[in-house]
Amino acid sequence: MKILLQFPEGLKEKALTYAKEEEAKGNEVYVSASPSFGACDLALDEAKMIGAEKLVHFGHAEFHHVDFNVEYREFAVDADLDILEESVDALKDYNKIGIVTTIQHIHQLQYVKEFYEKNGKTVVIGKPYGFAKKPGQILGCDIGSAARIDNEVDAFVYFGGGMFHPLGALLNTKKPFLVVEPFTRKVEFIDQYREIYRKRKNGKIARALSARSFGIVVSTKNGQHNMNLAGLLKSRIEAKGLRAAILTANTINFESLDNMREFDAFVNTACPRISIDDITRTRKPMLSANELNEVLEMLSIQTLSK
Numbered sequence: 687m688k689i690l691l692q693f694p695e696g697l698k699e700k701a702l703t704y705a706k707e708e709e710a711k712g713n714e715v716y717v718s719a720s721p722s723f724g725a726c727d728l729a730l731d732e733a734k735m736i737g738a739e740k741l742v743h744f745g746h747a748e749f750h751h752v753d754f755n756v757e758y759r760e761f762a763v764d765a766d767l768d769i770l771e772e773s774v775d776a777l778k779d780y781n782k783i784g785i786v787t788t789i790q791h792i793h794q795l796q797y798v799k800e801f802y803e804k805n806g807k808t809v810v811i812g813k814p815y816g817f818a819k820k821p822g823q824i825l826g827c828d829i830g831s832a833a834r835i836d837n838e839v840d841a842f843v844y845f846g847g848g849m850f851h852p853l854g855a856l857l858n859t860k861k862p863f864l865v866v867e868p869f870t871r872k873v874e875f876i877d878q879y880r881e882i883y884r885k886r887k888n889g890k891i892a893r894a895l896s897a898r899s900f901g902i903v904v905s906t907k908n909g910q911h912n913m914n915l916a917g918l919l920k921s922r923i924e925a926k927g928l929r930a931a932i933l934t935a936n937t938i939n940f941e942s943l944d945n946m947r948e949f950d951a952f953v954n955t956a957c958p959r960i961s962i963d964d965i966t967r968t969r970k971p972m973l974s975a976n977e978l979n980e981v982l983e984m985l986s987i988q989t990l991s992k
């Protein structure tokens with residue numbers, strides 16, 4: 687079978703090994719060298735262009751159904767669980783905790799739950815909104831496993847690598863949030879980032895209030911494409927007497943956005959994390975759809991009060 691292999695950045699170093707394994711099974715194998723950000727970003731165009739019969743996507747679970755033969759190969763990582771011992775003292779003031787992790791460690795979540803229960807905690811595991819599929823799993827764009835149980839728990843524990851995933855959950859919850867990072871062996875509360883990101887957001891909105899022209903960014907990635915939202919936002923902007931155009935891209939290039947100097951601000955309809963994590967990568971404010979609505983409402987109030 688003619689197949690295209692697609693790896694996230696962290697697994698690309700093993701691309702040749704996997705390609706040879708697939709060839710040994712009798713497949714005609716190609717490897718996508720494009721960046722890959724998640725199962726929202728399947729290399730469908732590449733697969734179709736080269737006439738592949740199947741796309742093998744490594745490292746992520748299914749995001750949503752697509753009309754192509756895709757095999758998802760999740761990649762379980764056995765992280766060192768001894769690190770949990772170091773979190774017990776940090777959690778001494780909290781009885782009921784919510785635990786979350788990424789797809790790479792979801793198979794270890796039951797152990798994490800039992801560990802805290804043995805240490806006298808009541809443990810709650812929430813359910814994702816839908817892009818993530820497993821209880822307790824979070825994605826950068828699906829933090830339902832944390833947000834849905836925010837009112838029930840005293841604190842959260844994220845077990846897993848990096849800050850990308852817990853940051854999204856942190857910004858959508860209110861309870862103390864402990865990161866237990868088995869790779870760097872850090873155990874730390876990250877609550878201070880709520881205030882840092884709130885200030886960043888307010889600064890961005892303040893700058894966008896003087897914008898007269900908006901570029902609305904639409905991604906052509908399968909799981910990030912939202913042309914309906916972009917059309918709606920364009921109408922809302924134009925209804926205020928401001929100018930807007932819809933911009934399409936696969937992977938957003940921030941330099942290219944900066945080259946479009948006629949736009950005073952951008953609105954992101956693609957991966958929601960772009961308007962949180964990447965806002966310093968453009969000179970102009972990069973708003974989410976909700977932030978644009980806040981800007982337009984503030985402009986209405988300003989007009990009425992004149």
Ligand code: SF4
Nearest residue numbers: 723724726826827957
């Ligand atoms: S956070 Fe962004 S990159 Fe990650 S799965 Fe969601 S849409 Fe894709």
